Amino acid sequence: MKDLYLYPAEGVAALSSEEIRKAVAESVSEYVDSGKKVLLIVPDYTRYHSNAGLIANTIYHTLTGCEVELIEALGTHFPMTEWECSDMYGDIPFEKFIPHDWRSDVVKLGEVPAEFVAEVSEGLMTNAIDVEVNRRLVEGGYDLIISMGQVVPHEVVGMANHSKNIFVGIGGAAMINSSHSLGAFYGMERMMGRDKTPVRMVFDYALEHYLSHLPLHFIQTVCTAPGGVINTHGLFISADRSCFEKAVELAQKTNLILVDAPMDKVVVYLNPEEFKSTWLGNKSVYRTRMAIADGGELIVLAPGVETFGEDPEIDRLIRKYGYCGREKVIQLCATQEDLKANMSAAAHMIHGSSDGRFSITYCTEKVSREDVEGVCFGYIPYAEAVKQYDPAVLTDGWHTGADGKPFFYISNPALGLWADKAKF
Numbered sequence: 258m259k260d261l262y263l264y265p266a267e268g269v270a271a272l273s274s275e276e277i278r279k280a281v282a283e284s285v286s287e288y289v290d291s292g293k294k295v296l297l298i299v300p301d302y303t304r305y306h307s308n309a310g311l312i313a314n315t316i317y318h319t320l321t322g323c324e325v326e327l328i329e330a331l332g333t334h335f336p337m338t339e340w341e342c343s344d345m346y347g348d349i350p351f352e353k354f355i356p357h358d359w360r361s362d363v364v365k366l367g368e369v370p371a372e373f374v375a376e377v378s379e380g381l382m383t384n385a386i387d388v389e390v391n392r393r394l395v396e397g398g399y400d401l402i403i404s405m406g407q408v409v410p411h412e413v414v415g416m417a418n419h420s421k422n423i424f425v426g427i428g429g430a431a432m433i434n435s436s437h438s439l440g441a442f443y444g445m446e447r448m449m450g451r452d453k454t455p456v457r458m459v460f461d462y463a464l465e466h467y468l469s470h471l472p473l474h475f476i477q478t479v480c481t482a483p484g485g486v487i488n489t490h491g492l493f494i495s496a497d498r499s500c501f502e503k504a505v506e507l508a509q510k511t512n513l514i515l516v517d518a519p520m521d522k523v524v525v526y527l528n529p530e531e532f533k534s535t536w537l538g539n540k541s542v543y544r545t546r547m548a549i550a551d552g553g554e555l556i557v558l559a560p561g562v563e564t565f566g567e568d569p570e571i572d573r574l575i576r577k578y579g580y581c582g583r584e585k586v587i588q589l590c591a592t593q594e595d596l597k598a599n600m601s602a603a604a605h606m607i608h609g610s611s612d613g614r615f616s617i618t619y620c621t622e623k624v625s626r627e628d629v630e631g632v633c634f635g636y637i638p639y640a641e642a643v644k645q646y647d648p649a650v651l652t653d654g655w656h657t658g659a660d661g662k663p664f665f666y667i668s669n670p671a672l673g674l675w676a677d678k679a680k681f
Contacts, residue, residue, distance in 0.1 A: 258401065258474045259284045262503050263492040271488035274311060281312050281476070282319045284494050285401075290322035293400035296393065297327045298422060299354075300406045301334050302341040302530075303537055306482040306672060307407030308489045310345040316403065317349050328355045328393060330406070330426025332433060333536070333601065334567050355393070363389040363429035364396070366467040369459050374439075377455040381442045382435070388463040389429025394471070405476040408504035409512050410674035412543035412608050413440040413456060415448040416508065418477055419501035420460035423468065430601075436460070437604035441583075445608060446547055450513050450674050450681065452505045461498070477504040481511055482672055483653070485528075512673045519550030519677050522664035526648040529561025531671070535575070535619070535632070536567045539609040540670040542617060547676035548665075553615040556664075558648060560639050563623035565632060571602045579632040580609040580617075 263280050265272050288295065297316060300309050317325050327349065329337055336356035342349070371385040394402065404422045411417035413425075413436060424432050440448060440456045448454040477500045479491040491507045493500035525541035532538040541557045549555060566572030574596060578589055586606050589596050596603050610633065611617055618635035620642035629636040645659055651666045658664050667675065 258287070258403070258496065259494070260496070260500075261492070261494040262500070264507075265490065271490055272492060277308065277311055277489060277492060278315045280492060281315045281494075284476075285316055285319055285403075288320055288323060288401060291400075293320075293323050294398060295320055295323050295325045295401045295403070296397060296399040297325065298330050298402065298404040298427060299327050299346070300422070300426070301329050301331050301337050302345055303334060303532075303671070304406060305345050305531060306480055306487050306669070307405075308478050308480055308487050309405045309407070310347065312405055312476055312478070314347040314349060317353075325353065326355060326397075327353050328391060328427060329357055330404075330422050331357045331359070332425045332428070333359055333571065335533075357391050357427045359428065359433060360430055362391050362393075364392040365389050365429070365431075366395065366463075369462050373462060374459065377458045378439055378443060379455075381455075382439050384435075386435040386459060387429070387431035388424070388467050389432055390423060390468070391427040394423075394427060394468075400472060402471055402473045403476060404473065405478075407478050407480050408501065408508045409479075409672065410450040410508070410544065412445045412449055412540075413437055413604070414460065415451040415454035415457055416501075416505050418504070419475055419498070420457070420464040424460045424463055432463070434600035438600035441604035441607040445543065446680065449543070449547070450509060450676070452502065475500050477501055479504050479507045479511055480672070482669060485668075513681070514673050514675045515678045515681060516548050516665075516675065517678060520548050520553060520665045521550050522554045522556070522658075522662065523549055523667065523675075524556045524558065524646045524651075524664050525667045525670050526558045526651075527561065528669065531561075531669075532559065533561050533563055534567050534572075535559075535562060535565045535609065536571070536605060538562050538619075539580075539605070541667075542609050542611065544670040544673060545667065545675050546611060546615075547674070547680045549611075549615045551614050555611070555615060555617045556637075556642065556646065557617065557619045558639065558642055558646060559619050559621050561623070562619070562621050566602065566605075571599060571605070574599055574602045575606065575632055576628070578606060580606050581633050582610045582612045583607045584612075586610075
């Protein structure tokens with residue numbers, strides 16, 4: 258498979274669909290009519306704006322004469338529905354998509370040694386971490402494996418994608434729990450928007466030591482989506498880490514929004530097709546917390562949110578303990594066996610709290626006031642909230658509210674990181 262680093266022409270904001278199709282088709286051209294067995298590791302619908310849909314569809318139709326399967330890099334998310342697969346990936350047959358089950362579809366390859374974990378975490382974590390991946394990856398007999406997705410600031414690892422797409426996207430409970438807790442204990446504000454974080458180094462260690470024998474290549478995109486329209490600012494393809502590093506460099510320019518001073522009020526809209534849980538919807542918290550002032554306010558417009566966790570056990574734990582703050586969660590982890598057994602849930606609870614620094618108010622239609630307030634958030638009915646903050650009218654950036662006070666509006670928190678210049 259051919260390496261490729263593609264940017265728009267000078268003076269052009271984004272690559273065209275035709276440029277992307279042509280480049281991707283060329284990168285896999287040697288496999289056409291080869292009879293090879295190919296696995297595409299593809300993001301789920303929550304990464305719709307990665308443009309992985311166009312890329313995977315192009316590869317699927319380019320590789321005539323090959324056996325092509327797609328495994329959904331779900332992590333702990335719900336499997337994609339047939340409608341979601343069609344909307345994101347076009348006319349690829351639904352039966353070609355293989356959902357990943359992070360609890361039962363995995364095989365252990367080895368471990369990241371305790372000494373390495375302690376070194377990269379500055380002693381915050383001192384246990385070895387099991388390396389688990391979907392068994393198809395190592396037992397499927399594939400001649401070519403392509404992992405694809407968007408590089409964008411991320412709360413657990415610093416920058417999403419590359420080795421994370423493997424060890425979380427199609428990884429097992431041990432790695433998911435350990436990596437999430439490592440990121441939470443180390444501090445997401447020390448990591449978001451950066452490359453070589455402790456969590457990234459754990460993933461990279463696992464990739465180098467346990468999967469280097471596989472025919473694995475990466476396709477990385479850097480995208481924004483103003484008005485919901487995908488703009489692809491870079492396309493990077495390689496078998497090594499270089500494609501990720503190029504994408505990180507570009508994403509730090511396009512997906513990192515630095516503000517001159519902390520913001521008193523931020524309003525975030527969660528598209529109901531993309532955000533159906535606070536597990537995902539709390540990107541509104543993660544991606545804005547470095548920009549919100551002490552004593553500030555975050556309003557989350559969440560018409561599609563209908564649950565907390567995307568896994569029944571994680572949902573139960575969030576309802577039981579709530580987004581109660583870092584110190585409280587750490588105390589609970591020391592005494593509550595159900596939380597100790599699900600450290601990714603504990604990490605998520607830490608990430609989803611402001612630790613009392615600013616208020617978080619969810620505006621929902623499908624979750625009751627009692628349930629929302631039960632997990633330590635404020636509540637406003639969605640129908641009431643949109644009278645003041647109408648996503649059909651608002652555009653990204655500053656606005657003046659009915660009370661005469663300014664607020665900053667964000668239409669999709671998954672596509673960037675907003676931070677006070679002094680904190681980055």
